[in-house]
Amino acid sequence: xxxxxxxxxxxxxxxxxxxxxxxxxxxxxxxxxxxxxxxxxxxxxxxxxxxxxxxxxxxxxxxxxxxxxxxxxxxxxxxxxxxxxxxxxxxxxxxxxxxxxxxxxxxxxxxxxxxxxxxxxxxxxxxxxxxxxxxxxxxxxxxxxxxxxxxxxxxxxxxxxxxxxxxxxxxxxxxxxxxxxxxxxxxxxxxxxxxxxxxxxxxxxxxxxxxxxxxxxxxxxxxxxxxxxxxxxxxxxxxxxxxxxxxxxxxxxxxxxxxxxxxxxxxxxxxxxxxxxxxxxxxxxxxxxxxxxxxxxxxxxxxxxxx
Amino acid sequence: xxxxxxxxxxxxxxxxxxxxxxxxxxxxxxxxxxxxxxxxxxxxxxxxxxxxxxxxxxxxxxxxxxxxxxxxxxxxxxxxxxxxxxxxxxxxxxxxxxxxxxxxxxxxxxxxxxxxxxxxxxxxxxxxxxxxxxxxxxxxxxxxxxxxxxxxxxxxxxxxxxxxxxxxxxxxxxxxxxxxxxxxxxxxxxxxxxxxxxxxxxxxxxxxxxxxxxxxxxxxxxxxxxxxxxxxxxxxxxxxxxxxxxxxxxxxxxxxxxxxxxxxxxxxxxxxxxxxxxxxxxxxxxxxxxxxxxxxxxxxxxxxxxxxxxxxxxxxxxxxxxxxxxxxxxxxxxxxxxxxxxxxxxxxxxxxxxxxxxxxxxxxxxxxxxxxxxxxxxxxxxxxxxxxxxxxxxxxxxxxxxxxxxxxxxxxxxxxxxxxxxxxxxxxxxxxxxxxxxxxxxxxxxxxxxxxxxxxxxxxxxxxxxxxxxxxxxxxxxxxxxxxxxxxxxxxxxxxxxxxxxxxxxxxxxxxxxxxxxxxxxxxxxxxxxxxxxxxxxxxxxxx
Numbered sequence: 029x030x031x032x033x034x035x036x037x038x039x040x041x042x043x044x045x046x047x048x049x050x051x052x053x054x055x056x057x058x059x060x061x062x063x064x065x066x067x068x069x070x071x072x073x074x075x076x077x078x079x080x081x082x083x084x085x086x087x088x089x090x091x092x093x094x095x096x097x098x099x100x101x102x103x104x105x106x107x108x109x110x111x112x113x114x115x116x117x118x119x120x121x122x123x124x125x126x127x128x129x130x131x132x133x134x135x136x137x138x139x140x141x142x143x144x145x146x147x148x149x150x151x152x153x154x155x156x157x158x159x160x161x162x163x164x165x166x167x168x169x170x171x172x173x174x175x176x177x178x179x180x181x182x183x184x185x186x187x188x189x190x191x192x193x194x195x196x197x198x199x200x201x202x203x204x205x206x207x208x209x210x211x212x213x214x215x216x217x218x219x220x221x222x223x224x225x226x227x228x229x230x231x232x233x234x235x236x237x238x239x240x241x242x243x244x245x246x247x248x249x250x251x252x253x254x255x256x257x258x259x260x261x262x263x264x265x266x267x268x269x270x271x272x273x274x275x276x277x278x279x280x281x282x283x284x285x286x287x288x289x290x291x292x293x294x295x296x297x298x299x300x301x302x303x304x305x306x307x308x309x310x311x312x313x314x315x316x317x318x319x320x321x322x323x324x325x326x327x328x329x330x331x332x333x334x335x
Numbered sequence: 336x337x338x339x340x341x342x343x344x345x346x347x348x349x350x351x352x353x354x355x356x357x358x359x360x361x362x363x364x365x366x367x368x369x370x371x372x373x374x375x376x377x378x379x380x381x382x383x384x385x386x387x388x389x390x391x392x393x394x395x396x397x398x399x400x401x402x403x404x405x406x407x408x409x410x411x412x413x414x415x416x417x418x419x420x421x422x423x424x425x426x427x428x429x430x431x432x433x434x435x436x437x438x439x440x441x442x443x444x445x446x447x448x449x450x451x452x453x454x455x456x457x458x459x460x461x462x463x464x465x466x467x468x469x470x471x472x473x474x475x476x477x478x479x480x481x482x483x484x485x486x487x488x489x490x491x492x493x494x495x496x497x498x499x500x501x502x503x504x505x506x507x508x509x510x511x512x513x514x515x516x517x518x519x520x521x522x523x524x525x526x527x528x529x530x531x532x533x534x535x536x537x538x539x540x541x542x543x544x545x546x547x548x549x550x551x552x553x554x555x556x557x558x559x560x561x562x563x564x565x566x567x568x569x570x571x572x573x574x575x576x577x578x579x580x581x582x583x584x585x586x587x588x589x590x591x592x593x594x595x596x597x598x599x600x601x602x603x604x605x606x607x608x609x610x611x612x613x614x615x616x617x618x619x620x621x622x623x624x625x626x627x628x629x630x631x632x633x634x635x636x637x638x639x640x641x642x643x644x645x646x647x648x649x650x651x652x653x654x655x656x657x658x659x660x661x662x663x664x665x666x667x668x669x670x671x672x673x674x675x676x677x678x679x680x681x682x683x684x685x686x687x688x689x690x691x692x693x694x695x696x697x698x699x700x701x702x703x704x705x706x707x708x709x710x711x712x713x714x715x716x717x718x719x720x721x722x723x724x725x726x727x728x729x730x731x732x733x734x735x736x737x738x739x740x741x742x743x744x745x746x747x748x749x750x751x752x753x754x755x756x757x758x759x760x761x762x763x764x765x766x767x768x769x770x771x772x773x774x775x776x777x778x779x780x781x782x783x784x785x786x787x788x789x790x791x792x793x794x795x796x797x798x799x800x801x802x803x804x805x806x807x808x809x810x811x812x813x814x815x816x817x818x819x820x821x822x823x824x825x826x827x828x829x830x831x832x833x834x835x836x837x838x839x840x841x842x843x844x845x846x847x848x849x850x851x852x853x854x855x856x857x858x859x860x861x862x863x864x865x866x867x868x869x870x871x872x873x874x875x876x877x878x879x
Contacts, residue, residue: 060763068800072489080469111388112543192598281590286563
């Protein structure tokens with residue numbers, strides 16, 4: 029197992045490097061630069077800014093210095109747009125926010141999604157099944173940029189229960205709506221995958237054997253059916269977890285949480301080169317780590333995979 | 336976002352010549368006797384985007400300049416009408432030809448207790464133009480005439496050669512390389528604020544972090560959470576703190592205009608912009624809260640006037656005039672935008688101080704006459720149903736721009752049979768295309784850098800870096816040069832406007848208004864300041 033993990037880690041580093049290099053050249057290919065605004069800057073002013081941020085150097089040198097600063101100093105450089113902040117500051121400030129609501133959204137969607145999927149499968153074609161299927165289809169067809177305003181309309185404007193936005197260091201009234209908005213679609217997917225996988229397992233021979241032995245229904249489900257039924261769910265949960273803790277641009281912008289999710293789009297629109305690379309590396313590293321965890325979990329659930 | 340610099344420049348306003356000391360009363364929250372103040376003096380102001388930098392020498396956009404204007408104070412501030420009032424300076428002297436200004440600083444301290452010295456201004460101004468700082472606004476001191484500023488930016492002179500010096504701790508002398516009668520107004524701009532030398536030197540790039548920052552304004556920074564909020568608290572060490580009423584200012588980042596309105600209605604923000612098209616319904620529902628005030632900005636179309644223009648028809652002035660005539664501005668302002676905007680037939684907003692609106696022929700015609708003339712012009716140019724004009728219009732992605740583009744293309748199609756293809760793109764791409772002159776017709780807008788017509792007319796100069804259409808007319812260039820030394824520049828401005836209306840390198844569409852909702856308990860708001868410069872120290876909230 030240890031060798032397996034080490035091997036995966038050894039692949040992770042070159043993967044990240046490829047990611048950086050590709051992102052670097054892709055963003056340089058986009059028209060415009062971080063300093064174009066509606067106001068065109070005089071040539072001398074622009075030259076000074078380029079020199080200040082090292083953009084006057086050849087591109088290969090910029091790339092090498094950039095990678096070196098990350099490897100040697102873990103420094104992603106200054107933001108080109110938010111000039112008194114470094115990319116490290118931006119990540120340090122925004123990541124805890126998305127980590128918080130992303131974590132809760134993950135718990136909610138995993139727990140509720142799996143429970144709904146299991147119940148729907150076990151009570152197939154009952155009212156519980158129809159309800160679960162109805163809810164999941166509903167959650168799936170309403171994207172979060174539609175769901176978020178609906179939530180605000182109901183809970184802020186009509187009921188006056190929750191504030192319409194802000195974060196305030198993660199006090200719970202500010203966390204609830206971001207969590208619901210972020211988890212809805214994932215919850216629906218998890219429930220759907222669980223239900224179909226569970227149905228398949230429940231119709232397999234070893235479950236028929238277990239029932240034939242006279243085991244009570246709940247024991248059959250929990251002891252025998254659940255673990256194999258969760259395999260496809262677990263492989264889905266890995267990337268979902270990473271996607272959730274890095275936040276969502278819709279949630280961050282709509283609820284003004286100050287999370288990291290907004291920077292994925294924001295930095296690209298601003299051509300804020302260093303921030304684009306910083307958040308890309310963050311997402312890349314987390315995705316690699318997330319996949320690794322999934323592989324390990326997989327091996328634990330299904331011994332066949334270990335060998 | 337574009338910076339609408341906090342600078343007023345009606346040359347007529349400062350008419351005192353010679354070495355006359357000027358002392359004016361300072362401006363502060365003027366609460367009428369008997370007013371019952373609210374217990375909670377917190378003002379929640381919605382901003383569109385993240386706050387970009389709290390460093391006065393670097394700040395770029397309007398919303399950020401409001402934050403910085405509360406944390407720091409320049410030599411002079413603006414009052415509710417946009418006129419200069421003493422800030423960090425108590426008074427000033429000026430020589431006969433408006434080239435040397437001597438400011439007398441008041442006794443004031445930084446938020447850490449250190450005295451505010453003339454040398455703090457010198458340090459800040461030099462830092463702003465220092466190539467090493469790399470500020471977007473490093474051109475500003477040069478723009479307003481501070482001696483040697485442009486050469487320092489260009490790297491030809493060291494920063495200590497800038498035309499500003501501290502005679503003693505309380506006296507600051509500014510040398511200009513041209514006569515700038517309105518110079519005092521420009522000191523309300525963030526680039527000319529002071530910064531605390533010791534703090535900047537100690538913390539470097541981290542000096543604006545909440546735990547480090549030191550300011551001389553009426554408020555201090557309590558929290559800075561990008562994408563969420565910036566919180567300012569009252570500065571008890573501010574020289575006029577006794578007259579300050581608001582205790583806390585929250586700048587809440589709300590990216591979506593409709594979400595801004597929702598959070599306004601739920602009481603989370605005290606002020607927010609009204610989305611395009613919603614002003615009439617808001618005015619009906621909240622008559623005391625919905626406001627529409629003129630703003631120094633013009634919305635217009637650029638027509639590529641350079642050789643790179645691929646559409647032959649657009650090189651014919653008759654075609655350009657036909658297009659301009661056929662665009663019904665009244666429909667755009669009354670039916671699309673509905674925020675009290677003013678139809679534009681010339682370039683400079685009529686709200687500009689000292690500007691006399693030109694008598695443009697098209698403005699006096701009825702739309703039916705304009706349409707008839709448009710058809711005639713197009714036919715004269717040899718275009719019609721058999722030979723239709725086709726061009727592509729580029730704009731940056733936004734609901735309001737899209738609505739306007741759609742309506743205009745409809746008008747041109749129906750009235751003149753012109754095929755206007757719409758192409759939207761993200762902002763940075765549009766800017767790049769415009770810069771490369773890789774467009775046929777493009778959306779454009781300009782907000783005045785200061786409250787005087789030259790900030791608009793200057794764009795028509797063939798050498799202006801903002802002249803996106805690539806328009807070049809030697810007469811216009813000549814009149815612009817004349818206007819800078821003219822006793823009555825309006826004469827040249829009118830000539831320029833008439834010539835531009837004839838050549839049509841741009842098609843003005845409308846003059847902006849700022850359309851916003853504001854809670855009725857907020858008092859002291861400067862509605863009459865066309866640049867909307869506001870200071871928390873001038874505001875207060877009433878009870879009930």
